[in-house]
Amino acid sequence: xxxxxKDLKRLMAFPAxxxxxxxxxxxxxxxxxxxxxxxxxxxxxxxxxxxxVSGFGSIFVNGIExxxxxxxxxxxxxxxxxxxxxxxMKVNIVAENNVATTVTFEPEIQGPVDNIDxxxxxxxxxxxxxxxDSSTIFKGFSSLNDLQTADYLSISGFYDASMNLRATFVEKxxxxxxxxxKGYVSNLDEQSKQFEINGQTIDYSGIQSPPTxxxxxxxxxxxxxxxxxxxxxxxxxxxxxxxxxxxxxxxIEGIITSLSSQTDFEVNGLSVKTTSQTTFENGTSVDIxxxxxxxxxxxxxxxxxxxxxxxxxxxxxxxxxxxxGRVDDVSLAQSTVxxxxxxxxxNNSTVMKDESAQNLIYFxxxxxxAGDYVELGGFVNDSGEIIATKLERIDDPGPxxxxxxxxxxxxxxxxxxxxxxxxxxxxxxxxNNPGVQFEDRNGNSIDKNTFFNTIDDSKTPGDIVExxxxxxxxDNTFYADKAxxxxxx
Numbered sequence: 001x002x003x004x005x006k007d008l009k010r011l012m013a014f015p016a017x018x019x020x021x022x023x024x025x026x027x028x029x030x031x032x033x034x035x036x037x038x039x040x041x042x043x044x045x046x047x048x049x050x051x052x053v054s055g056f057g058s059i060f061v062n063g064i065e066x067x068x069x070x071x072x073x074x075x076x077x078x079x080x081x082x083x084x085x086x087x088x089m090k091v092n093i094v095a096e097n098n099v100a101t102t103v104t105f106e107p108e109i110q111g112p113v114d115n116i117d118x119x120x121x122x123x124x125x126x127x128x129x130x131x132x133d134s135s136t137i138f139k140g141f142s143s144l145n146d147l148q149t150a151d152y153l154s155i156s157g158f159y160d161a162s163m164n165l166r167a168t169f170v171e172k173x174x175x176x177x178x179x180x181x182k183g184y185v186s187n188l189d190e191q192s193k194q195f196e197i198n199g200q201t202i203d204y205s206g207i208q209s210p211p212t213x214x215x216x217x218x219x220x221x222x223x224x225x226x227x228x229x230x231x232x233x234x235x236x237x238x239x240x241x242x243x244x245x246x247x248x249x250x251x252i253e254g255i256i257t258s259l260s261s262q263t264d265f266e267v268n269g270l271s272v273k274t275t276s277q278t279t280f281e282n283g284t285s286v287d288i289x290x291x292x293x294x295x296x297x298x299x300x301x302x303x304x305x306x307x308x309x310x311x312x313x314x315x316x317x318x319x320x321x322x323x324x325g326r327v328d329d330v331s332l333a334q335s336t337v338x339x340x341x342x343x344x345x346x347n348n349s350t351v352m353k354d355e356s357a358q359n360l361i362y363f364x365x366x367x368x369x370a371g372d373y374v375e376l377g378g379f380v381n382d383s384g385e386i387i388a389t390k391l392e393r394i395d396d397p398g399p400x401x402x403x404x405x406x407x408x409x410x411x412x413x414x415x416x417x418x419x420x421x422x423x424x425x426x427x428x429x430x431x432n433n434p435g436v437q438f439e440d441r442n443g444n445s446i447d448k449n450t451f452f453n454t455i456d457d458s459k460t461p462g463d464i465v466e467x468x469x470x471x472x473x474x475d476n477t478f479y480a481d482k483a484x485x486x487x488x489x
Contacts, residue, residue: 088137088169127200134377
């Protein structure tokens with residue numbers, strides 16, 4: 001029985017964001033053979049991996065359990081243990097037969113907060129724009145409201161089409177021994193020994209033997225801040241895109257960073273193409289768009305392009321969902337959680353984290369029960385199902401702190417002299433209370449009429465609205481104290 005529960009926890013604790021899985025066939029001592037642990041193929045547990053930590057009990061990365069008993073674990077270049085790793089971190093693993101020899105974590109950005117944009121859920125750190133969403137894992141704080149400028153952050157994630165970092169993990173640190181930044185070299189000045197990464201000036205004059213640099217190189221920089229200039233103590237060129245050899249089986253999860261057409265695009269900078277044989281899950285080819293998070297399974301062709309056998313949608317901004325409330329029901333058989341009467345599907349890629357007082361390290365769907373409070377982040381798929389990309393158990397936030405965010409249902413607005421309401425995910429949101437605070441897309445206070453005149457319920461998906469208040473199970477109605485326009489689709 002214990003073994004069965006452990007297996008279920010593992011099943012429900014796979015990562016929300018698996019950045020890139022490169023299955024290195026040459027390291028396996030053979031060609032295209034070997035066992036396949038999940039769709040996408042390749043040799044399980046042997047080779048080099050880059051992915052997001054999804055759980056512990058050993059370490060789970062890219063849906064595979066790796067033993068770390070013999071591993072050298074490095075965190076920011078320092079010797080560490082498995083206890084120094086967290087769910088949401090992107091790590092590099094070298095392993096053989098599911099036994100890790102090295103596990104390495106290095107953040108994409110590490111530095112002080114320059115600016116906090118609560119309206120757009122963004123941060124500026126070392127001059128870089130960091131985007132957070134309902135799937136981002138926070139450690140040391142609960143929301144961006146808890147941060148102040150000059151707070152130190154360590155951030156892991158992957159870059160979008162504008163070289164903004166889409167964060168999978170953000171940790172607040174008391175201090176930092178070094179600043180760290182990754183990105184493309186621009187405005188290189190070899191005379192002054194300076195260059196920029198997305199507007200952040202880097203001075204490398206103190207490095208005695210710097211690497212040869214060119215504009216467009218992707219590098220990792222470590223150093224200290226002097227005013228607004230990052231004084232580099234170390235610069236390492238890195239590969240911006242991980243690719244494979246012809247015939248290699250690959251599985252990539254990340255952001256669509258370039259789009260020539262809906263059959264020809266890039267994920268994390270790697271060329272991908274779909275064919276008439278490609279299957280789609282939680283969406284269709286019509287949903288292929290810039291900055292959409294997807295997983296692609298397929299094989300490399302002779303041109304270095306990943307030919308997709310399957311495309312699975314992981315997160316869609318236009319269909320974003322966030323739910324904070326009490327659990328009504330948990331179905332292990334159906335892999336679902338019900339909150340506010342809404343059924344949310346949990347799948348292999350849903351990241352599970354326990355932020356409650358119980359603080360379970362090994363947390364899965366079997367540990368959740370009716371009456372628990374959760375924060376769910378995800379999206380609505382093309383079949384109208386709510387798909388969770390993240391599930392966090394939290395402590396009871398208290399009255400007035402229930403939350404529902406999602407696209408407004410088509411033709412659901414009601415505004416009369418005696419009634420005001422909308423529907424989100426088919427849940428009735430009552431806006432009749434005279435004390436309801438209404439806000440526009442920029443966080444400005446607006447009146448009820450302006451709110452209803454701004455949102456458009458004639459389209460699908462509708463505009464994204466967030467409501468805070470209290471859910472009443474007796475009449476299945478969400479009574480809002482605040483309604484804010486989050487996104488105009």
